[in-house]
Amino acid sequence: MDRDKQAQEPRRSSKESTKPVRNSALSSPWITAAIAACVAAFAFRFSDWSKTQNSDRTYCYEGVATLSDTKPAARCFTVSPSGEFTAVLQQPPASSTGVTYEILPGYVIPGLWDGHGHLLQYGEFLHSVDLFGSESADEVRARVVQYLDAHPGVGAPGEWLRGVGWDQMVLGGMPTAEWLEQDERLKGLHIMLDRVDVHCVWVSQAVLDLLGPDVPDVPGGEIVRDPGMGVFCDNAMDLITAKWPRPDAAKKKRFIRSAMAELHKVGLVGMHDAGATPEDLQLFRDMSQDSSDWTLRVHAMLECKERNTFCPDEASAVRHQDDFLSIRSVKLFGDGALGSWGSAMLDPYTDRPDTTGSLLVNASTLTSLAASWSAAGWQVCIHAIGDLAARLALDSLEAALVDCHPAREPAECSQRRRFRIEHAQILHPADRARMHALGVLPSVQPTHATSDMAYAELRLGRERLTTEAYRLKSLLPLRPVLGSDFPVEPPDPFQGMYAAVTRRSPKTGLGPGGDAKVGFLMDEALTLDEALHGFTGGVAYGGFMEGRAGVIQEGALADWVVLDRPLGEYGVEDLRSMRVRETWVGGRRVYAREDCR
Ligand SMILES: *[C@@H]1O[C@H](CO)[C@@H](O)[C@H](O)[C@H]1NC(C)=O
DSSP states (O other): OOOOOOOOOOOOOOOOOOOBOTTOOOSOTTOOOOOOOOOTTOOOOOBOOTTSSOOOEEEEEEEEEOOOSSOOEEEEEEEOTTSBEEEEESSOOOOSSSOOOOEEEEEEEEOEEEEEEOHHHHHHHHTSEEOTTOOSHHHHHHHHHHHHHHSTTTTBTTBOEEEEEEOHHHHTSOOOHHHHHTSGGGTTOOEEEEETTSSEEEEOHHHHHTTOSOOOOOTTEEEEOSSOSOEEEETTHHHHHTTSOOOOHHHHHHHHHHHHHHHHHTTEEEEEEEEEOHHHHHHHHHHHTSTTTOOSEEEEEEOOSSSSOOOHHHHHHHOEESSSEEEEEEEEEOBOOTTTTOSOOSSOBTTBTTOOOOBSSOHHHHHHHHHHHHHTTOEEEEEEOSHHHHHHHHHHHHHHGGGTTTTSOHHHHHHHHOOEEEEOOBOOHHHHHHHHHHTOEEEEOHHHHHHHTTTHHHHHHHHHHHHHBTOOGGGGGGOOEEOOOTTSSOOOHHHHHHHHHHOSOTTTSOOGGGOSSOOTTGGGOOOHHHHHHHTTHHHHHHTTOBTTBSSOSTTSBOOEEEESSOGGGSBGGGGGGOOOSEEEETTEEEEEOGGGO
16 A cells, blocks of 8 residues: 555546457357346345255356356356355256256356455545545545534544545645634544545644644654644654554454445455554454355455564464465565655656665565565565565565575476565566566556556656556566555456556546547556456465466356456446446355345
8 A cells, every 4th residue: 555646536437438348258159148137126046956965056147257268158157055166057957857047137257356455444444534536625624524424423532533535736735734623513523634645644633732732753754844733744644643542343343344345346255455464364363253244255464563574473373274364475565655756766766866766675684584484484475666676576585485496496486485576566677577487476456557647757757667667468477466456546346457458547537648548558458358367367376266266167166246248248438337236255145236136
């Protein structure tokens, strides 16, 4: 989540174009059925042949795109009581028992995964004021008041009103505590609002009062004092969070439940959590024991209490492995964000020739951390946005492979380790080649490219932009893991696919410079099939679940998504506002669209 991003434009749904998505092999050729409209009174029924030998259940749909190599298209599948696919069938089974197989409406794809998101923070975001896209102080206040109306009692000393998404660039200057006091209804409330990039907080007077009269400067942080107090950035945020009544376990559980429900709505059955504390991972473990409380599959990266350290005791206390929660992975941080010139670059920024950004850790520490974690049996995932950070990350991962090499082939070592570079946003061509040789996986968020496209060239210059930045197609041989970085971007994987395929913003449908037709660095665009693979098999491989997740085949987890049409038959613009019919996890339906219930 360590990144700047421009203010989001308000989301807008579009049904403009019906141009078919190119190169898609997803639609089953033999299915010509018209769009299956949801029937309001549709009662869901199972074809249940369980009365005979076992209690497996068979489901038949208008079409099933399995994403498996051997049987790409099917019509039915069978699910065991333990929630695995036990058979995939081209036709409804021949019935000797007189059971008829009802063809359920809709077209199935495997359950989708997000390869890089933040579960708890997303839940917290859902329980706070959404300020993304707000364009004036009036609008911020209005949204806060509206939230207050819906959540009476927030803003009390024990329960601060939280929000996220403001941006001083569009508010016309750094906001102050006083701005919030201008609305009678907000006077005296405890309010803490995160900037779009979560690198600053803006607080109310009641919160400022907790700090006392003289607030000293904080190294590595900024306290904005002009035009008035109210905004605290980076390390100075600690002054505020020290006073903040942190959510307790009960509240965090509410956040997680809300997040899971919301993620299922967009077709997600699983996610990779890109950094959770040992305390939060313990909560994940507790909750995941109860299958009614935990419906999403999570592969979580541990973040030590102290960032960029080796904490083997905390780690082994939370290590975990089952089909719903796997904790065997750690998150390290190489650098900061591009928007604020924080990414560590090999060469100076084009628009700030005085700086190359900053590393959050030096090369020797990173190397020793990667080696220690790898030797302790943990998957190492390193946040790296700038090309210098990526190079040092690769140096450290290469060194960490030495204990496996040369006794084994590098490919075999990588197969066991699955080291990852999170974001992999700016990569020198030589380092892309090294990633390939070392088998290091890029974990990429296609919507970051379209959110950054307005200013990326200013920061990087044309040459560096076109040879290094926001690669996608050229990373394909490296098996990219695709995701969204929610809550920094919306979690909808179809919007991620849209961004990957069109390289235009799913929010506006526009490319850089407001050009509707031309996307950003189109040489790097994926086909829809490639993008879909990134959100299924790519994430599965990055989480040691190939063959188990992101595919419908015998022995895989019974997770699937039902759409109204075969994915390849949607117009590309439809991906911006896709509404899935149903989402199933482990043979259980975890989401049904209102008109399909
Ligand atoms: C790297 O950072 C560590 C921890 O901050 C420090 O102890 C060490 O001296 C640094 N090494 C170099 C070569 O700067």
